[in-house]
Amino acid sequence: MAKVFVPKERAEGETRVAASPETVKRLVKEGFEVVVETGAGRRASFVDSQYEAAGAKVVSGDAVKAGWAEADVVVKVAPVGPNESVGGHEADAMREGAVLISFANPHQELAGVAKLRDRKVSALAMELVPRISRAQSMDALSSQASIGGYKAVLLAAAKLDKYCPLLMTAAGTIQPARFVIMGAGVAGLQAIATARRLGAIVEVSDVRPAVKEQVESLGGKFIDFPMDESGEGQGGYARELTPEQLKAQQAVVRKRVLEADVVITTALIPGRPAPKLITADMVEEMREGAVIVDMAITAGGNCELSEPGETVKHGVTIIAHPNLPGTLPLDASLMYARNVQTLLLLFGKGGEIKLDLEDEIIDGALLTHDGKVRHAPTQQALTGAQS
Secondary structure, eight states, rough: OOOOEEEESSSOOOOOOOOHHHHHHHHHTTTOEEEEEEEGGGGGOHHHHHHHHHTOEEETTTTHHHHHOOOOOEESSSSOOGGGGEEEEEHHHTTTTTEEOOOOOOTTTTTHHHHHHHHOOEEEEGGSSSGGGGGGGOOOOHHHOOOOOOOOHHHHHHHHHSSSEEEEETTTTEEOOOOOEEEHHHHHHHHHHHHHHHHOEEEESSOOGGHHHHHHHTTTEEEOOSSSSSBBGGGGOOOOOOOHHHHHHHHHHHHHHHSSEEEEEEETTSSSOOOBBBBHHHHHHHHTTTTETTTTTTGGGGGOOHHHEEEEEEEEEEEEOSSSSSSSHHHHHHHHHHHHHHHOOOOOHGGGOOTTEEEEHHHHHHEETTTTOOOOHHHHHHHHHHH
16 A cells, blocks of 8 residues: 655745645545645645544654655655755655655756655656646646636736726726736636626737637737747747747737736746746836736746835836745645646556556656656756756
8 A cells, every 4th residue: 555645835935735635535545545744734724634534644743754754655736845844855855766746846946856866756747747638637737827817816906006897987987907918828818717707808918829719718809919930839838939029029018018007927938937028118117006917926027027025116016926826725725636636546546656657647747767857958957057
């Protein structure tokens, strides 16, 4: 019987947990022994007694270190890092040959990747799960981005100095708020839907013409770009634009941004710094009281003036929260835990672990395995960092 360990997250601001009482119950039914660190789900509104009722063993103190050392599978949200309960780094606390399922942020957490490699841990990175139809139920990037897009609109509406909907009142007509949403991936589409529910006028920019139909189906107006080729990249993401293409995009969007009450940016390119879509001079020319929500701050931000947290520049409120899904930890954890469960059960039949390297999903998600870094871009980055 394989043992699954669910630790409490130590990363600053991380409120989510990688297993819910619901998924623990399913894993136990499938033949796994599940050990949960006490308080692991507290910030997501899951109490220890719920995990115990689902069949898990809840541990604390010295037993936490044993949980790390004896687990066949460790499931987490944030990348492995320092942890006082194990007396060092979490990767060093795992046994050789164990499996880790978590976000890995490999391009920024190279030291952690190297430790996982050296410990011969088979690390399945949730952000590397292939974007194919068979893996949709394991796609944590999408499940968490959807939550982030929703919350971004609510934060903007709460900070905005005017109503979102059109209102006909005895005191006259109140014009609706104008939203510009940059990027029509999962986060952007959820932001469009949420802003439209609030009654705002929504314009949307994206370098991928293929998303135009989705944008319009949600009630948004698509901003067309004069591009010689599509900005579509691998896995449905946008590709990195050339400096000339980025400049042309900024020129087209500029007028809309300057007229907007709210701008929400969601543009991310896997493994690359976020493209700068809003320049400092654009912020300076926006109306005082406008709001920018920069969802790409973990990759440097889409706005040149973004800083982690909330700032006011030239009278414009810039919100750059590094973990929007974590602000709704209950549902974010429920969705993430289901993603993890589905991935685990792909290679954990009957409580036994067997990684099939021929499986497209396993092969794509494996960051480290058998003492090697399997993800080529991360291996290249490690080689460059060590040279």
